[in-house]
Amino acid sequence: MxxxxxxxxxxxxxxxxxxxxxxxxxxxxxxxxxxxxxxxxxxxxxxxxxxxxxxxxxxxxxxxxxxxxxxxxxxxxxxxxxxxxxxxxxxxxxxxxxxxxxxxxxxxxxxxxxxIYAALAEQERDFISARTKAALQSAKARGVKLGGLRDKTNERNKAAKAKADRFAASVLPLVQKLRDAGETLQAIADALNDAGKQSPRGGQWTATSVKRVIERA
Incomplete structure (x- = not known):
């Protein structure tokens, strides 16, 4: 086998x-x-x-x-x-x-x-890194405030985190109830899928995604 x-x-x-x-x-x-x-x-x-x-x-x-x-x-x-x-x-x-x-x-x-694939992939990552640095230098030369771009990114990250926290809080009561009943993470994921509830990313629940909800809460 x-x-x-x-x-x-x-x-x-x-x-x-x-x-x-x-x-x-x-x-x-x-x-x-x-x-x-x-x-x-x-x-x-x-x-x-x-x-x-x-x-x-x-x-x-x-x-x-x-x-x-x-x-x-x-x-x-x-x-x-x-x-x-x-x-x-x-x-x-x-x-x-x-x-x-x-x-x-x-x-x-x-x-x-x-x-060969690994070598080509490493070359591509090195080129992308160099291209990104060149773009930032060019933007800086044009007077673009790079810190402002980072601020916007931080705002988006905070909004995404807040959304994830709200989602975790909405399903936590059911998850915690099943957990207290001794159900495994996979059994809880199966129950959520059977109930038609989507995971935070809009797909199927897995043991890992259930664990993340518990940890986030």
């Missing part, structure tokens, strides 16, 4: 970005397992870090890699940058002969192709 170890990662900045959140990662992983994986298969473990992609000291990834070396199961991630945004870090993993890596969004890519 084919065995997988699933690894997901989000950082604070990634939480609300399309294609990077936990729900999106799980969607891509599910698509791979349902449409591309050999059968039968088994997911023997799932690990998750909430850390920046620039931080290579990730305890859950360390555990996932150790288990992959021990069992021979494939390490399955939704996107390559969920492992790291550093080519050197990704290359080290791919050079490890005891680790079999699979990227759900590139189901047929081999290690050579993944290495």
């Amino acid at each position: 084919k065995q997988y170890i699933v690894y997901t990662r989000v950082s604070t900045d990634d939480q609300g970005k399309s294609g990077l959140g936990l729900e999106a990662q799980q969607r891509d992983i599910d698509i791979y397992l349902e449409q591309y994986s050999v059968v039968p298969y088994e997911v023997i473990a799932t690990f998750q870090d909430v850390l920046s992609g620039a931080d290579d000291n990730r305890p859950e990834l360390t555990k996932a890699l150790a288990l992959a070396r021990k069992t021979g199961a494939e390490l399955l991630v939704a996107k390559l940058d969920r492992l790291s945004r550093k080519v050197s870090f990704i290359a080290a993993i791919m050079d490890d002969k005891r680790v079999n890596l699979r990227v759900a969004s590139m189901p047929h890519a081999d290690k050579f192709q993944l290495h």
Whole structure:
């Protein structure tokens, strides 16, 4: 039987970005397992870090890699940058002969192709960073007050936080009631979905989104 170890990662900045959140990662992983994986298969473990992609000291990834070396199961991630945004870090993993890596969004890519993709992605990020700095310098030269732009961004962030707080407060009584009854986070998510209540992002509830509501409240 084919065995997988699933690894997901989000950082604070990634939480609300399309294609990077936990729900999106799980969607891509599910698509791979349902449409591309050999059968039968088994997911023997799932690990998750909430850390920046620039931080290579990730305890859950360390555990996932150790288990992959021990069992021979494939390490399955939704996107390559969920492992790291550093080519050197990704290359080290791919050079490890005891680790079999699979990227759900590139189901047929081999290690050579993944290495090239990682290098190109790093170049693109460096260029975007340089382009952003150049745009800010140009705006400053034209007399644009950059601090004013930051103030507007802060105002939008505060408004978004207030909206999220109000939403959490509106569903908290039901969530807390189910939690007090001993229900798991996933059972609470299922109950909210069955009741037709949308998650804060307008989609399906998951155990993670229920946990966030409880923590925010």
